[in-house]
Amino acid sequence: MDENKQSIFRDIPRDLSDEFFEVIASSGDVKIERIISRGHTSPQTGWYDQAQNEWVMVLQGEGQLTFSDGRIVTLVAGEHIHIPAHCKHKVSWTKPDTDTIWLAVFYT
Template identity: 35%
Template sequence: MQPEYGNLLADVPAGAAQEIFEPLLERPGLHIERIVSNGQASPEGFWYDSPEAEWVLLVSGSAAIEIEGQPGQHVMKPGDWLHLPAHCHHRVAWTDAAQPSVWLAVHHSAA
């Protein structure tokens, strides 16, 4: 088995029309991905409802997450992280339109 490596900030696409999801590591019960946002947000009325828990770190840019049942927006800046339990309804309220927002997302089994 060979080691795997990369750079989370290499070749960050700027100005993409859609968010870009890039798998970095997949194992049973674990999925790590880089997400690049360029001003995207969740569609109005859309809520994520994942059967897996998700830990997310904002590496660059800025963004805000709305969590169902919680007031306001959870505004994030580089270095901020958030852990969302499985089936925690959430949505991306906005991401920085002036620069790419790079996320490191770790999806894991809820158990």
Template identity: 40%
Template sequence: MGHASPEGFWYDDSRAEWVVLLSGAATLEFEEDAMLHEMRPGDYVLIEPHCRHRVAWTHGEERSVWLAIYYEC
């Protein structure tokens, strides 16, 4: 609850990642286009390899639960 990536930290994985938010609320931030992607339960996103991203925000009173599947392209 209320967890986000540390300031200045970016995930940068060599694998693709499909991620779905199962509960809570969150905002993902993508470095390339400075885009914020708000997520609610059931929302999902495909993140390409080496697409730098971070968890900018999660709900402070609801548990955010993610399912992430990583795979090689």
């Protein structure tokens, strides 16, 4: 068995009172992260305003992103979006009764 082999769908924490963030891999200017939400949203005030570009995909579940320009984008399993650096956004909704698993890649 390959000791490096892992599944993105395994080892999901039972207690998801807080959204779960896990860095899967990183090197230089690239970081790959697994995010697990269950009804979580971003804080009511403020926006994510990241110095890096972000490519994000929903692998399971469903989520909604709101952008500071008023756009709302719903992503379901298999859908992805590119968010340029400093494009202000937030997670405005995730399914409350299902684990939403996001795969995010941050890069410059």
